[in-house]
Amino acid sequence: MYTLYIANKNYSSWSLRPWALLTELGIAFKEQLVPFGAGSNWDEFRQFSPNGKVPCLVDDGLTVWESLSITEFLAERHPGVWPEQSAARAWARSAAAEMHAGFTTLRTQCPMSCGIRVRLHEVGPALKADLARVDELWRDGLDKFGGPFLAGDRFTAVDAFFAPVAFRVQTYGLPLSEASQAYAQHLLQTRALRAWQQQALAEPWREPGHEAACLAYGTLVADLR
Template sequence: MAKAVLTISSKNYSSWSLRGWLLCKLGGLDITEERVPIDAPGQRAELLLLSPSVLVPRLTRDDVSVWDTLAIAEYLNECFPEAGLYPADPKTRAHCRSVSGEIHSGFHNLRSALPMNLKARHDSFRLFAGAKPDIDRVQAIWRECLSAYGGPWLFGDKPTVADAMFAPVATRFQTYAIPLDAPSRAYSATVLGWDFVQEWTAAALAEPEEMEELDAEF
């Protein structure tokens, strides 16, 4: 069997690449990373258009090519059901799919106001008012899941697809010093301390600067 290849873009800026990479790690899939330069055709558009459905990240394995983070999650769940990417209980699994789909398709104001940038830190950040309902909704999802399933992850004692999908949001909240309620702070700390997130972040910080700050929100 040929080794799987995950095509990604910038580790510093691309939240979708992070999600796809975390999903592969959760699935236990041994991957080779293939990097698409951020100035390659389509990659700047990926960031500027806030698109969750471009061809990065793309997982290639044998004669299968899968893109879009939720498609990657479903493919990995089919291939590696023992990895537990989704909760075992059907009702809980449906809940996990629902919140994962919500962050995948929504929260456009949050993405625009708080672009992912792992190298940046803002002690005080003037937040676009339109992003506040998105931030409140994220915290409501986190509180609901933590209360229902006991934490420290959204669906219990191990990370799932939902945690991979929300991980870039936790990094954004850290970058822009967003005030969070106590359960959300605890969960965010869990995500930021996740060994896979730590590994990705270290690589992002070592990444050479390939562009100046984007001249539009991303």
Template sequence: MYQLFIANKNYSSWSLRVWLLMKEMCIPFEEKMITFEGGDSWKKFSSFSPSGKLPCLKDNNLLIWDSLSITEYLAEKISLIWPMNRSARAWARSISAEMHSDFEFFNSKSLSCATEVNTPVIPDNLSKAVTRIDDLVQEGLGNFGGPFLAGEKFTAADAFYSPTIIKINNYNLSVSTETNQYFNKILALPNLKEWIGQAIQEPWKVSEYEEMEKDIGRIIRDKRGQG
């Protein structure tokens, strides 16, 4: 069985991408959580991840690190990870790579499933990122028929955008009606609801990631400790 090494569910957007993909694809794995707490996380993570970052997948004696690399490794064995249609598959790979290498505003912040933030002044780079994501969602739904980004089935593209969907929702940012409907579909996935629920119940708080939310705006709700 695969072993998937992940970090805190409340903070680690990159861990969520692979975790959700494997859950939605019904790929059995043993979850290994290594938290950010206790000092130098790179030193701690590098004891089992060559890059010192998470997620990292272990397949017997083989290690695969980086979310995009793990996705492609799994896709060699499971065809449904990417769309079957060639055009949809090329597009899904492109937007996943764009999320992986771009969208610095979102990827530089913690996931923070537990907090809702009021953003009275929206930075220009955040506004541009949300507009781009809104455009991509509408493009995918229009070209491939929905209800998921690249067609009728959940694929890696949806997994790669799932953390950003959580953030846009928790920042209370506006998107088009079509995009909002897609966001709600992803947020309603039982596996994603499971991740968020477990994230909210985590007892750990890391000041570095907590401060990131305060840089965006005023925290208006913290769901932790609500039972």
């Protein structure tokens, strides 16, 4: 059985992606949660992950790190990770890769925290540009492939890659089109994301660096933890 190393569900957007994919597709795995510590987590995470980061997947002595690599590893072994139809699969891979590599301002100004609600001081030009591109991507996928997921009628890896954005939309009240808001809500109601949020809210850990980062660009409205 796979072992998936992750960090705090409340904060770790990168951990969420393979966790949601495995959970929603019903692929059996063992979760190993190692909470973030103050400062660098290099020494602790290096005990299981070559790059000192999460997520990391281990299978019978084989170690796979980075969420995109984990996804492709799983796709070689399990059906349904990517869409079956070739055009949808190509689009999904491109959109997931763009999410994996981009949207720096969105990540910086709106770090993932499932348990709080924040009112941003402003939505500046750089954040507006990232949100416009998210909105464009989501509407493009929904229009091309009919929804309710980004590449068709089933949850696939591209939805897993944008799952942290759905949580950010919820946490920070991010402005998106009606269609994109509806998609975010649909994603949050999947079995995997409901379970992730429930478990995130129950976590006892509060890491000061992550807590401060979540309020660097906004004001706390509610803490649901």
